[in-house]
Amino acid sequence: MEMTGEYRIEASRQKVWDALNDPEILKQSIPGCEEIERISDTELAAKVVAKVGPVKAKFSGQVTISDLDPPNSYRISGEGKGGAAGFAKGGANISLKSDGEATILSYEVDATVGGKLAQLGARLIDGTAKKMAGDFFKNFAEVVTEDADLYSAEKLNEVDTNEINHGINTSTRSKISISSWIIGLILAAAVILAIIVY
Amino acid sequence: MxxxxxxxxxxxxxxxxxxxxxxxxxxxxxxxxxxxxxxxxxxxxxxxxxxxxxxxxxxxxxxxxxxxxxxxxxxEGLADGDTLHPMQEAFRENHGLQCGFCTPGMVMSAIDLVQTNSNPSEQDVREWLEGNLCRCTGYHNIVKSILAGAKTMQG
Amino acid sequence: MTETNIGAPVKRVEDKRFLTGRGRYTDDLNQPNQLYASILRSPHAHANLKKVDVSQAKAAPGVIDIFTGSDMAADEVGSLPCGWQIHSKDGSPMNEPGHPPMAVSKVRHVGDQVAIVIAETKSQARDAMEQIAVDYEVLPAAVNMDEALSGKALVHDDVPNNMCFDWEIGDKEATENSFSDAHKVVSIELINNRLIPNAMEPRAAVAQFDPSSGNYTLHTTTQNPHVIRLLMGAFVLQIPEHKLRIISHDVGGGFGSKIFHYAEEAILTWASAKVSQPIKWTAERSESFVTDAHGRDHETKADLALDKDGKFLGLRVSTKANIGAYLSTFGSSVPTYLYGTLLAGVYKTPAIYCEVKTVFTNTVPVDAYRGAGRPECTYLLERLVDKAAKETGIDPVEIRRINMIQPDQFPYQTPVALQYDVGDYPKAFETALKASDYEGFSSRREKSEGNGKKRGIGISTYIEACGIAPSAVAGALGARAGLYESAQVRVHPTGSVTLYTGTHNHGQGHETTFAQIVSDTLGIAFDQVEVSHGDTGEVQFGMGTYGSRSLAVGGPAVLKACNKIIDKAKKIAAHILEASEADIDFKDGVFSVSGTDRELAFGEVSLAAYVPHNYPIEELEPGLDENAFYDPLNFSFPAGCHICEVEIDPETGEVEVTDFTAVDDIGRVINPMIVEGQVQGGVAQGIGQALMEGCVYDKEGQLLTGSYMDYTMPRADNLPNLNVSTESVLGASNPLEVKGVGEVGSIGAPPAVINAILDALSSLGVEDISMPASPSKVWQAIHNA
Incomplete structure (x- = not known):
């Protein structure tokens, strides 16, 4: 799966860059995130549990940041292993460009899923990932330009089970960052997988 | 538990x-x-x-x-002793099964159809079976069986 | 003819247990102290297995043990064997890389076995499986055939360019010459879409080892238990056959996919001795999609040379066949001797040459699926004939008529090895034209046009070589097994009979048709015959059921055993009736002395055989129990004509099959009700291939059509009522005069459907469409034309 897009964010390039690199935001942002560990300056490991009704699946994900050119661009890539469930991996090239006071964020995403995830969920994941990417960048733009109060715990864990039950996970209303988008993809995969497989 | x-x-x-x-x-x-x-x-x-x-x-x-x-x-609960339920009998009479694996689901589904629609048309039966797969029969004899079973269940 | 004799539409005896939920499918069986297995499978199409860490999973609740490919390798477990050796053009044997039941150093397709978890409950096994950590080094995958042939990614390191073999059949020079003489050459390129068989019962196995006797018992969903015993016992696990019993009671459909010796059978049997407890494994449908052998998957270019009158002069075929990641049990025979040898079809084409490159890819192994090679051949031929009709301006009916082999030409030697024994192709053809009201098509088309629809009619003829096979012929062609069949007729003292057949019933109704043969031949009541199959502990031997062989090869074995019973019983009757054996007549179950009223009923003779008080004991053993092996003299050759009519909505591209007519010559019909059911089922699978079914891998080798959400199975509302009949010429290659019926539908139907679609769309300029002709594809074709 491949997709590209652009967002205009009403904040300076440096501010956007900083926000993109804040792992603490990630942890709070990802529903079901059990832990995020910074392995090195460019590597993060995360464990995400997706739980829908009686169904639970745990995904462990690794995210690597590369091709760093602050505050212009970087590549983020990640892989989530769901054991017997399969895997999801992907990457995004992110670049920031000043546009007066604002910043234009462009992204090119490529992602693949494998094993049962691909077998059962590939076509759902496509749509989900697109929706999530859209939601993410929309939210991200809001976060960067709005009040930090938005990071309230209740809101972060809000999950709309109706939508999940339809296989479209729009639960990432919480404010997440680029890195967490990859983890979000993995999470979406886990949720979809959980619904379909079990 | x-x-x-x-x-x-x-x-x-x-x-x-x-x-x-x-x-x-x-x-x-x-x-x-x-x-x-x-x-x-x-x-x-x-x-x-x-x-x-x-x-x-x-x-x-x-x-x-x-x-x-x-x-x-x-x-298992359909037949009355050795006497098959009319829908089971219709499947037997009309060769509505081959390997027999989908058959229980087909029969249970068919009985519900007839309870809902006592006089189904061929098209009604085919549409009702949307949720039941059979790989052996090509459905021809399943449809025939259900139409026959519906008649007996009525009679 | 009585109501139960040969030729009568006897209701099936097996139905009652299926209709009351009392079938004995493998997953229905449980053994005391049974454990459950889950199998961890590769999520990658191609990867080195760097480390499989089972330590955490082993500690999970309920886990008894976990094994990997290395554990099996340490026990010197063998490779899953291939039963047919093909030689390439240059005389070299096919590349036959190892096929370990569980991957040892490398996984080669998504779904390849990595580890088996054995636990007390099914959920514990599955939960623990999640905790196995596998370190894969992902390698580039060879997914499509061209990519594979480029050799950039090697599925097996020792197979250059992933070429399993490069085979040929026919006279190349004569064929080339026929093209130089041609008035017209018609060419076609097409794909025979990859299919997933999808028997409704997922595969399952229950393996049991008895430490006190050292005996193994494996219940498994197979079409041929004795073959599994032979392959697994002799080649994989080195268990002598007398210590290994394979049982396959009721099997929920096979269609070829349950012929093969699968890895799970060997893994479970081996593991059951390791843990000394019975183990059960049942595939989830998701596992079936990535482990049951797939079918078809050919890419073909072909040219037909014609003279100025439209007579076929020569046929040249070049095919690439995908064999998947490993050689499955009969994978190599399908794109070769079950394909190239049928390219004459029912036509008099004098020169034929065919070459087939068979290619390993990082996909599920490809093997026989209902029809196996013959649908691929028929699709190619009948598409090409229709194209020739169009390009020469000769009517599709007429071009077939002028090229068809005539009834007085039998036995007919084709240029591709086979000799057709008997047939009347024009008869089935003309009957089908009448039955489909071919003449009246134009008025139906007009009516459809009036409703804004496009209507088309398509014809396909076909020939099939089945009743596989004379062992000597098969052996000369590379088969590593004999292909005879066996039967045992055990007459009990009071005259009832148990028939043991080496064929396997998984929906075909053998328990009924074989009982008809016995009852008719021995003149005893139908309900006095019980048919037993599927247990190597009960049945002396068998080669199983595939290739429409059960009746054509297994049937004569039954007949032969019955005749041995009659011969012996006549001797007994002669003794008791104090007559010479030559004077004993046998008719309708009664032995009589010719020209007298002295007679004995069948039951009286059988009782005398077991209570031999008045018995020719000096020349005859007591008892009445005979076995027979039958090896046929030739293949049998069912043939026929299928005609399909479709109506297409040009706005949506949706194709409705409005009518389907099949007229088949299948030789003698034992039970017409069952015959019709077999044809209907086959036709449905053929229509499925033409319109709906298609297996799709992405470029990384992930299966995208991996569930019933994405792999479109024909449903009741996709199909019409099917107009099915027979126009039989009795078979000449076996004493029952039968030919075989199981595969005819899936062979004849696909080209009839596609030819009908192309006929419907020809006025819009559409010249080609590939299978499956889904609405989107049809719509695209209309808009691109």
Whole structure:
């Protein structure tokens, strides 16, 4: 799966860059995130549990940041292993460009899923990932330009089970960052997988 | 583990089950009613169709605990001693089965159709069977069986 | 003819247990102290297995043990064997890389076995499986055939360019010459879409080892238990056959996919001795999609040379066949001797040459699926004939008529090895034209046009070589097994009979048709015959059921055993009736002395055989129990004509099959009700291939059509009523005069459907469409034309 897009964010390039690199935001942002560990300056490991009704699946994900050119661009890539469930991996090239006071964020995403995830969920994941990417960048733009109060715990864990039950996970209303988008993809995969497989 | 109680083919049953136990697992593994089959894991094939409170339901799509207090009937409960239910008899008469794997689901589904629509047309039958897969018969004789079974059930 | 004799539409005896939920499918069976297995499978199409860490999973609740490919390798477990050796053009044997039941150093397709978890409950096994940590080094995958042939990614390191073999059949020079003489050459390129068989019962196995006797018992969903015993016992696990029993009671459909010796059978049997407890494994449908052998998957270019009158002069075929990641049990025979040898079809084409490159890819192994090679051949031929009709301006009916082999030309030697024994192709053809009201098509088309629809009619003829096979012929062509069949007729003292057949019933109704043969031949009541199959502990031997062989090869074995019973019984009757054996007549179950009223009923003779008080004991053993092996003299050759009519909505591209007519010559019909059912089922699978079914891998080798949400199975509302009949010429290659019926539908139907679609769309300029002709594809074709 491949997709590209652009967002205009009403904040300076440096501010956007900083926000993109804040792992603490990630942890709070990802529903079901059990832990995020910074392995090195460019590597993060995360464990995400997706739980829908009686169904639970745990995904462990690794995210690597590369091709760093602050505050212009970087590549983020990640892989989530769901054991017997399969895997999801992907990457995004992110670049920031000043546009007066604002910043234009462009992204090119490529992602693949494998094993049962691909077998059962590939076509759902496509749509989900697109929706999530859209939601993410929309939210991200809001976060960067709005009040930090938005990071309230209740809101972060809000999950709309109706939508999940339809296989479209729009639960990432919480404010997440680029890195967490990859983890979000993995999470979406886990949720979809959980619904379909079990 | 929660306890689940229901009536299956007219008998009261009650067991402790893991909450994640599906109704079909409960029927097959706990009660030994292996006439209800599992043909897929995405609720598409209909081999597991049983009746819950008189309506057809895919027992792979329900948890056992969701059937708490229900009246469940399975293929094993249809015949009266040696006398087949008219729908079973119609399948036998019209060669409506080959390998027999989808058959219990087909028969249970067909009975629900006739209970809902006592005089179905061929098209009604074909559309009703949307949720039941058969790989052997090409459906020709299944449709014929159900139309014949519907007539006998009426008569 | 009585109501149960040969030729009568006897209701099936097996139905009652299926209709009351009392079938004995493998997953219905449980053994005391049974454990459950889950199998961890590769999520990658191609990867080195760097480390499989089972330590955490082993500690999970309920886990008894976990094994990997290395554990099996340490026990010197063998490779899953291939039963047919093909030689390439240059005489070299096919590349036959190892096929370990569980991957040892490398996984080669999504779904390849990595580890088996054995636990007390099914959920514990599955939960623990999640905790196995596998370190894969992902490698580039060879997914499509061209990519594979480029050799950039090697599925097996020792197979250059992933070429399993490069085979040929026919006279290349004569064929080339026919093209130089041609008035017209018609060419076609097409794909025979990859299919997933999808028998409704997922595969399952229950393996049991008895430490006190050292005996193994494996219940498994197979079409041929004795073959599994031979392959698994002799080649994989080195268990002598007398210590290994394979049982396959009721099997929920096979269609070829349950012929093969699958890895799970060997893994479970081996593991059951390791843990000394019975183990059960049942595939989830998701596992079936990535482990049951797939079918078809050919890419073909072909040219037909014609003279100025439209007579076929020569046929040249070049095919690439995908064999998947490993050689499955009969994978190599399908794109070769079950394909190239049928390219004459029912036509008099004098020169034929065919070459087939068979290619390993990082996909599920490809093997026989209902029809196996013959649908691929028929699709190619009948598409090409229709194209020739169009390009020469000769009517599709007429071009077939002028090229068809005539009834007085039998036995007919084709240029591709086979000799057709008997047939009347024009008869089935003309009957089908009448039955489909071919003449009246134009008025139906007009009516459809009036409703804004496009209507088309398509014809396909076909020939099939089945009743596989004379062992000597098969052996000369590379088969590593004999292909005879066996039967045992055990007459009990009071005259009832148990028939043991080496064929396997998984929906075909053998328990009924074989009982008809016995009852008719021995003149005893139908309900006095019981048919037993599917247990190597009961049945002396068998080669199983595939290739429409059960009746054509297994049937004569039954007949032969019955005749041995009659011969012996005549001797007994002669003794008791104090007559010479030559004077004993046998008719309708009664032995009589010719020209007298002295007679004995069948039951009286059988009783005398077991209570031999008045018995020719000096020359005859007591008892009445005979076995027979039958090896046929030739293949049998069912043939026929299928005609399909479609109506297409040009706005949506949706194709409705409005009518389907099949007229088949299948030789003698034992039970017409069952015959019709077999044809209907086959036709439905053929229509499925033409319109709906298609297996799709992405470029990384992930299966995208991996569930019933994405792999479209024909449903009741996709199909019409099917107009099925027979126009039989009795078979000449076996004493039952039968030919075989199981595969005819899936062979004849696909080209009839596609030819009908192309006929419907030809006025819009559409010249080609590939299978499956889904609405989107049809719509695209209309808009691109």
């Amino acid at each position: 929660p306890t689940v109680s229901m009536t299956v083919n007219g008998e009261n049953v009650s067991s402790e089950v893991e909450p994640r136990t599906l109704l079909v697992q409960y029927l097959r593994e706990n009660l030994g009613l292996t006439g209800t089959h599992v043909g897929c894991d995405t609720s598409q094939c209909g081999a597991c169709v049983v009746h819950v409170n008189g309506k057809s339901a895919k027992s792979c799509t329900m948890l056992a605990v969701q059937a708490e207090g229900s009246e469940v009937s399975t293929i």
